[in-house]
Amino acid sequence: MTVEFKTEEMVINMGPHHPSTHGVLRLIVTLDGEIIKKVEPVIGYLHRSIERLAQDRNYFQYLPVVDRVDYISIIAAEWPLVLAVEKIGGIEVPERAEYIRVITAELTRIMSHLFYLGTFLLDLGATTVIMYALREREKIIDLMEELTGQRMMFNYFRYGGVNADVPEGWLSKVDEFCDYFVKMIDEYEILINKNPIFLSRVENIGIIPKEMIVEYGACGPIMRASGIKYDVRRDDPYSIYDRFDFDIPVGRKGDTLDRYLVRMQEMRESVKIIKQAVKQIPSGPCLKKKLAFSFKIPAGEAYCQVEAPRGNMGVYLISNGTNIPARVKYRTPSYANMQILPEVLKGTFLSDIMAIFGSFDVILPEVDR
Amino acid sequence: MNNVIVEIYTNLINSLPFEPLKVILGTLIPVLGIVTLPLLTTFLLIWWERRLIAFVQARLGPNRLGPGGLFQSFADALKVLLKEDIVSKDADKILFSLAPVLVFVPGILVYSLMPVGHQMVVTNVNVAIFLFLSVASLTTIGILMAGWSSNNKYSLMGGIRAVAQAISYEIPLLLSIVGVILLTGSLSIVDIVEKQDVWNIFKQPLAFFIFFTCALSEVNRIPFDLPEAESELVSGYNTEYSGFKFALFFLAEYVNTFTLGALCSLLFFGGWRFPFDYLLGDIGMQLSNQLGIIWFFIKTMFFFSVVVWIRGTLPRVRTDQLMSFAWKYLLPLSLFNIFITAIITGFLSGAFSR
Amino acid sequence: MSEVIREISPVRQYFKNLFDGVKAIYNGMRLTLKYMFLPKVTEVYPDVKRNLPQRFRGRFAFLYNKDDGKMLCIGCYACVKVCPPQTIVMETIKGEDKKIKTTRYEINIGECISCANCVEVCPVGALEMTHEYETATFNQMDLVYGMDKLAKYVEKPNMYMPPDGKAKK
Numbered sequence: 038m039t040v041e042f043k044t045e046e047m048v049i050n051m052g053p054h055h056p057s058t059h060g061v062l063r064l065i066v067t068l069d070g071e072i073i074k075k076v077e078p079v080i081g082y083l084h085r086s087i088e089r090l091a092q093d094r095n096y097f098q099y100l101p102v103v104d105r106v107d108y109i110s111i112i113a114a115e116w117p118l119v120l121a122v123e124k125i126g127g128i129e130v131p132e133r134a135e136y137i138r139v140i141t142a143e144l145t146r147i148m149s150h151l152f153y154l155g156t157f158l159l160d161l162g163a164t165t166v167i168m169y170a171l172r173e174r175e176k177i178i179d180l181m182e183e184l185t186g187q188r189m190m191f192n193y194f195r196y197g198g199v200n201a202d203v204p205e206g207w208l209s210k211v212d213e214f215c216d217y218f219v220k221m222i223d224e225y226e227i228l229i230n231k232n233p234i235f236l237s238r239v240e241n242i243g244i245i246p247k248e249m250i251v252e253y254g255a256c257g258p259i260m261r262a263s264g265i266k267y268d269v270r271r272d273d274p275y276s277i278y279d280r281f282d283f284d285i286p287v288g289r290k291g292d293t294l295d296r297y298l299v300r301m302q303e304m305r306e307s308v309k310i311i312k313q314a315v316k317q318i319p320s321g322p323c324l325k326k327k328l329a330f331s332f333k334i335p336a337g338e339a340y341c342q343v344e345a346p347r348g349n350m351g352v353y354l355i356s357n358g359t360n361i362p363a364r365v366k367y368r369t370p371s372y373a374n375m376q377i378l379p380e381v382l383k384g385t386f387l388s389d390i391m392a393i394f395g396s397f398d399v400i401l402p403e404v405d406r
Numbered sequence: 407m408n409n410v411i412v413e414i415y416t417n418l419i420n421s422l423p424f425e426p427l428k429v430i431l432g433t434l435i436p437v438l439g440i441v442t443l444p445l446l447t448t449f450l451l452i453w454w455e456r457r458l459i460a461f462v463q464a465r466l467g468p469n470r471l472g473p474g475g476l477f478q479s480f481a482d483a484l485k486v487l488l489k490e491d492i493v494s495k496d497a498d499k500i501l502f503s504l505a506p507v508l509v510f511v512p513g514i515l516v517y518s519l520m521p522v523g524h525q526m527v528v529t530n531v532n533v534a535i536f537l538f539l540s541v542a543s544l545t546t547i548g549i550l551m552a553g554w555s556s557n558n559k560y561s562l563m564g565g566i567r568a569v570a571q572a573i574s575y576e577i578p579l580l581l582s583i584v585g586v587i588l589l590t591g592s593l594s595i596v597d598i599v600e601k602q603d604v605w606n607i608f609k610q611p612l613a614f615f616i617f618f619t620c621a622l623s624e625v626n627r628i629p630f631d632l633p634e635a636e637s638e639l640v641s642g643y644n645t646e647y648s649g650f651k652f653a654l655f656f657l658a659e660y661v662n663t664f665t666l667g668a669l670c671s672l673l674f675f676g677g678w679r680f681p682f683d684y685l686l687g688d689i690g691m692q693l694s695n696q697l698g699i700i701w702f703f704i705k706t707m708f709f710f711s712v713v714v715w716i717r718g719t720l721p722r723v724r725t726d727q728l729m730s731f732a733w734k735y736l737l738p739l740s741l742f743n744i745f746i747t748a749i750i751t752g753f754l755s756g757a758f759s760r
Numbered sequence: 761m762s763e764v765i766r767e768i769s770p771v772r773q774y775f776k777n778l779f780d781g782v783k784a785i786y787n788g789m790r791l792t793l794k795y796m797f798l799p800k801v802t803e804v805y806p807d808v809k810r811n812l813p814q815r816f817r818g819r820f821a822f823l824y825n826k827d828d829g830k831m832l833c834i835g836c837y838a839c840v841k842v843c844p845p846q847t848i849v850m851e852t853i854k855g856e857d858k859k860i861k862t863t864r865y866e867i868n869i870g871e872c873i874s875c876a877n878c879v880e881v882c883p884v885g886a887l888e889m890t891h892e893y894e895t896a897t898f899n900q901m902d903l904v905y906g907m908d909k910l911a912k913y914v915e916k917p918n919m920y921m922p923p924d925g926k927a928k929k
């Protein structure tokens with residue numbers, strides 16, 4: 038005699054107030070037992086119309102606003118806009134400013150990856166790593182506060198340079214931090230890397246093949262974890278990145294473990310870049326010319342992208358010759374990466390949502406803008 | 407050699423004038439004891455856990471209220487009790503209200519079987535250890551009930567996970583104790599402790615590790631806190647609970663964890679006995695018998711701290727891995743342990759020489 | 761990347777997994793144990809306040825000259841034009857001596873994002889970001905700071921120095 042079980046699929050609304058959806062993402066998950074049949078992300082809960090805000094603010098006024106595009110790695114959001122304006126306006130940037138920009142950008146990359154590390158492990162249930170990661174992040178924040186005056190929304194870049202020169206002794210503090218931080222990465226790796234529970238949660242989970250990456254236009258560490266060696270800093274060099282010697286870590290399988298390892302390696306590379314920059318930094322002015330607050334740039338279009346901690350962050354800027362941009366479009370990495378999520382989650386377990394979604398390092402404000 | 411405290415207590419009861427009064431007080435005082443003692447320790451435990459986990463994470467933890475923040479748990483308890491008691495509209499009201507009680511009562515009940523010192527046990531049953539474990543495992547029914555009756559999908563999954571987990575971990579848990587029982591030849595916890603001149607941990611290290619792992623899973627602590635898994639299931643089976651009912655769940659969790667520590671110290675670390683007291687002769691015996699409750703408490707707190715420490719270190723496992731870990735590693739290892747123990751005890755008792 | 765993959769029998773793999781796992785957990789536990797006894801990084805906030813860096817951007821202040829008590833502002837409206845949340849409310853009148861006088865200068869601290877754009881553009885250095893950051897109130901209306909609450913008496917104006925190599929000699 039055969040017994041027929043009649044099972045029902047269960048639909049769970051995960052979020053927008055779920056503890057581990059990193060903000061306000063809503064996932065409509067169709068479950069068969071604990072196995073995921075279908076996932077449908079619903080975004081837009083955090084929309085602040087940052088792109089529209091550009092259209093009635095002058096360039097100078099708009100700068101503090103873009104800090105809010107990605108509040109984890111602020112510099113990465115400021116930089117492409119500044120680059121685009123400089124490109125259209127033909128504004129030059131002094132050497133020293135370029136170096137300071139690189140140092141701050143790499144510091145914020147470490148900041149962002151540390152935050153990723155903490156929340157990722159927190160999603161997996163390990164409560165301690167986030168505290169250690171935030172402890173180091175706090176050190177960077179203190180450095181940035183000393184440089185820019187605020188802990189999160191720096192408002193530091195200016196068209197044609199940076200807002201202020203580095204304070205005395207700041208560079209050596211950065212250097213010191215780098216030495217200290219490398220030791221700390223080792224410590225995290227003792228705690229995490231070989232842990233059997235961690236490995237069983239991440240190894241061979243959420244594999245993204247190369248083809249899928251290309252089809253969906255994913256970028257950043259997710260792309261590199263799947264084995265595509267592409268980095269804007271190297272392949273489309275902006276600023277002075279061609280002067281530094283650094284590796285681009287790539288993964289082999291493209292699973293959750295690889296995404297974690299790639300990011301850990303990237304932090305080490307960032308430290309390398311910072312150390313080189315601190316050594317090479319020339320003296321001189323940090324701002325070409327103080328622009329009037331209502332400066333105008335010629336009409337034109339430009340697309341500039343930088344390698345943000347999560348991938349290519351780009352700005353498409355249309356200027357109509359006034360002091361107010363006609364259109365600003367942010368191309369944000371999290372948005373592109375999010376699109377793979379439903380595809381990858383299919384057929385995994387409910388607990389894997391957290392592991393995979395956590396490993397994507399999606400920042401919701403950046404998705405919705 | 408009698409325990410002084412117990413002697414005073416017995417004399418006090420016996421000196422009462424009426425027979426009924428003796429019976430009533432003789433039952434009431436131990437009952438009050440086993441109800442209030444766990445509750446009071448829980449306050450201490452919550453504070454201790456929060457402090458310790460904070461220390462592991464390079465933080466300070468609660469340090470404002472009272473000496474070192476000791477009264478923080480009282481403030482929190484007050485806060486929880488003052489909260490509105492919400493029962494969601496579509497919940498099964500009877501089961502919903504019954505579940506926290508059903509989770510809490512077994513946790514308290516096992517204290518009646520737990521010897522906390524020499525002669526200091528409420529009921530000395532000769533199958534205490536089995537009774538202990540079977541009563542403790544009743545908690546699972548309460549959790550499933552909570553999960554089902556909440557009419558919340560997260561809760562339901564939490565409840566189902568709890569049951570699945572309990573089923574797979576109960577078996578290695580029991581099997582690991584079999585080794586200890588083989589050595590002692592008795593199912594009574596008092597006997598087990600009394601026969602531990604050399605602590606069982608030295609004879610049964612493997613059994614201890616299996617026992618500890620399974621017990622962790624039984625009390626739903628990290629890395630096996632799947633029924634609660636706050637990053638996956640919001641708060642698991644107790645998502646819908648608030649106020650006093652939530653407090654009961656919360657208390658039950660700590661009471662159970664304390665029980666875990668107590669069982670570890672009773673079965674493997676000589677319970678209330680002073681370390682190597684048999685070598686110290688009479689003094690050792692006195693230390694064990696009169697001050698037993700102190701040693702017992704220290705040992706139990708140590709194991710509780712280990713649980714917290716583990717919570718500070720490890721991530722959470724996944725459902726299917728949890729199962730495969732139980733069946734692939736813990737079960738074979740515990741069977742292996744029984745096998746070896748049986749052979750050795752057989753040799754020592756001369757069963758094979760005939 | 762060349763990697764030698766050795767065949768291991770399943771039985772050995774089983775014990776290897778077990779051993780590796782226990783070892784890794786042991787290492788991790790040792791690390792957390794170490795931190796249990798190391799000094800903590802928490803700052804006990806209301807008791808101990810951290811040192812703010814010199815550039816810290818806290819609450820905003822409207823400067824007056826210390827000697828004669830006159831306001832430094834010349835009423836040019838530059839700060840109003842660059843404020844991203846557009847929170848500065850300002851009114852001016854033309855006095856009898858043909859000088860522009862600011863009669864109302866109000867910002868809502870709850871809206872101000874402390875970006876210091878206004879400080880940067882002010883041609884006479886009449887604004888400053890103070891080091892004050894405890895601005896929470898019980899009443900929402902208390903967040904609107906008028907001229908009296910914003911006032912700060914200083915000796916010299918707080919001029920912004922662009923780091924373009926010319927300003928500092």
Ligand code: SF4
Binds near residue numbers: 848879
């Ligand atoms: S600091 Fe920024 S937000 Fe605040 S008043 Fe000045 S310009 Fe406006």
Ligand code: SF4
Binds near residue numbers: 833
């Ligand atoms: S920019 Fe300075 S001078 Fe001009 S209105 Fe504002 S405060 Fe007054």
